[in-house]
Amino acid sequence: MDDSTAQGPAGATPVIASRAVYFVSDSTGITAETLGNALLANFPAARFTPHTIPFVDSVARVDGVLDRLRQTPDAGSPPLVFTTVKHAALRARLAAAPAVVIDLLGGHLHELEVALGQSASEQPGRYHAVGDLDAYHARMRAVEYAVEHDDGQSTRALDAADVIIVAPSRCGKTPTTMYLALQYGLLVANYPLTDDDFPTEGLPRPIAPYAARCFGLTTTPLRLSQVRTERRPHSRYASLEQCTLEVRRAEELYRRCRVPSLNSSAKSVEEMSAVIMQALKLRA
Amino acid sequence: MDDSTAQGPAGATPVIASRAVYFVSDSTGITAETLGNALLANFPAARFTPHTIPFVDSVARVDGVLDRLRQTPDAGSPPLVFTTVKHAALRARLAAAPAVVIDLLGGHLHELEVALGQSASEQPGRYHAVGDLDAYHARMRAVEYAVEHDDGQSTRALDAADVIIVAPSRCGKTPTTMYLALQYGLLVANYPLTDDDFPTEGLPRPIAPYAARCFGLTTTPLRLSQVRTERRPHSRYASLEQCTLEVRRAEELYRRCRVPSLNSSAKSVEEMSAVIMQALKLRA
Numbered sequence: 371m372d373d374s375t376a377q378g379p380a381g382a383t384p385v386i387a388s389r390a391v392y393f394v395s396d397s398t399g400i401t402a403e404t405l406g407n408a409l410l411a412n413f414p415a416a417r418f419t420p421h422t423i424p425f426v427d428s429v430a431r432v433d434g435v436l437d438r439l440r441q442t443p444d445a446g447s448p449p450l451v452f453t454t455v456k457h458a459a460l461r462a463r464l465a466a467a468p469a470v471v472i473d474l475l476g477g478h479l480h481e482l483e484v485a486l487g488q489s490a491s492e493q494p495g496r497y498h499a500v501g502d503l504d505a506y507h508a509r510m511r512a513v514e515y516a517v518e519h520d521d522g523q524s525t526r527a528l529d530a531a532d533v534i535i536v537a538p539s540r541c542g543k544t545p546t547t548m549y550l551a552l553q554y555g556l557l558v559a560n561y562p563l564t565d566d567d568f569p570t571e572g573l574p575r576p577i578a579p580y581a582a583r584c585f586g587l588t589t590t591p592l593r594l595s596q597v598r599t600e601r602r603p604h605s606r607y608a609s610l611e612q613c614t615l616e617v618r619r620a621e622e623l624y625r626r627c628r629v630p631s632l633n634s635s636a637k638s639v640e641e642m643s644a645v646i647m648q649a650l651k652l653r654a
Numbered sequence: 655m656d657d658s659t660a661q662g663p664a665g666a667t668p669v670i671a672s673r674a675v676y677f678v679s680d681s682t683g684i685t686a687e688t689l690g691n692a693l694l695a696n697f698p699a700a701r702f703t704p705h706t707i708p709f710v711d712s713v714a715r716v717d718g719v720l721d722r723l724r725q726t727p728d729a730g731s732p733p734l735v736f737t738t739v740k741h742a743a744l745r746a747r748l749a750a751a752p753a754v755v756i757d758l759l760g761g762h763l764h765e766l767e768v769a770l771g772q773s774a775s776e777q778p779g780r781y782h783a784v785g786d787l788d789a790y791h792a793r794m795r796a797v798e799y800a801v802e803h804d805d806g807q808s809t810r811a812l813d814a815a816d817v818i819i820v821a822p823s824r825c826g827k828t829p830t831t832m833y834l835a836l837q838y839g840l841l842v843a844n845y846p847l848t849d850d851d852f853p854t855e856g857l858p859r860p861i862a863p864y865a866a867r868c869f870g871l872t873t874t875p876l877r878l879s880q881v882r883t884e885r886r887p888h889s890r891y892a893s894l895e896q897c898t899l900e901v902r903r904a905e906e907l908y909r910r911c912r913v914p915s916l917n918s919s920a921k922s923v924e925e926m927s928a929v930i931m932q933a934l935k936l937r938a
Contacts, residue, residue: 389770397925398927399928400837400924401689404689404781405685405689405758405762407781408759408781408782409759409766411781411785412763412766412775412777413770413772413774414775415772416772420938424928424937425928450766450769456696470769472762472765472766474689474762475693477761478689478693478756479693479696482693482694482734482756486673486697488699488700490696491696491697493696495695496695497688497691498692499921499925500920500921500925501695501922506922509829510829510923513828513832514828514829516832517801517828517832520801544801545794545798545836548797548836549836551832552829552832552833636784637783637784638784639794639836641681641783641784644681644683644708648708648709653708654703654704654706
């Protein structure tokens, strides 16, 4: 058997064996998962089975990881370990694992120590801890603001919004709103465009004073019809005709009111968020 | 003047100059921000002014970054650049910047190429793109589920929940719920414990059938009183007496019903999420 593939019956597509991957962290595991997955995404032909082991902050816990690695079935290819464990002694212990160990922080920390002329702290990773209390609470308040202002439910504090996401129903407003709030602590409201909003020339009255902070989403009529059908099958709301009309009217509105906009049909919330922040100059 | 500090008046605390930091990505910038910030958090004595430049995926855009770097005021210490740009020619062009350039992917990609016996793709980073459509849509549905089931609003599909976060009002249920949904695509409901829930012995009726999926949050009475005071000053709801009672009752309930729990007062949503997933064995 090959390292990475198991050959199926003659002539059949080879079955690709899945390689065990461990994200090992002295903290939440989020940084290790994020960078590890970003790296693995560059090998689309390979198959991986990921595991995350957070809070590995002592010799006993490193030894627990080593035990688990020794028990991982190995068809000739040792597991991959992406680690952000920072303490030198723990790192050294982990490096002896029966695995390919990729140290995501170590080398870069050394580069930074040289650049900054300072030694790095040896405390476990604190980046995903509360840290700056004011900044953290602002982020948590942003999530509450987003929930309160979801789907035009409240227009109470729209003047405080950093962004108002405008779109017909089911174009991806809510997940994008939550992502911007959670990840960046931005105050994000969203406002659904309905048939009632179209007889007028300008933006709907509740959001008209804030045009400079509006960002529009569109999608393709077919995609919109599919998504709406999941929610209300065989409805006028989900019909391709209605979806085509709503998308066209929304796009006209954005153009007329100079609201920057984006087609959400092939974009992730992360990509939309990056585009929105760039368009509204919300990132330093 | 020193590289990193500007001396204040004699005897005063030295003013620490803030070092410009750029996160430069060929995609959303999220991976570069996450790892870059995780690295910088190890130098708590230093001050940084971060900037993110996403979608740097062409020679023209790299040249735009180089221009911006040349215009960055430099008090003897060049800016730091954390990059996840993947294309070799673009990386090489960026490496010539008047800055300390830290390549977050390059070296690790090479380690992975060796370990996997495959070449890495040279496409711009796709990790934060839609990728696996089914997985992506499941994540988006999880956000909708979280919004729909926030604060006990709906008990419609509680049987589908992966996690039910239980806690008195203002202990951090909502942000933790949104984080688990957005980051991990878990179906997370949350249920507020009120005075009405305490005359009974067991868990409140709507969530009682799902005890094995419940996770409780507590906090300190003082912290709870502070947070509630922001919302309703001088109310019985925010009084230290009421908060002490509710926290004590909640903790007793968790113990009695064997619901794992966590004090949220000094934990971030990321840390709470990691603990919850570990306790309920939701991470592979």
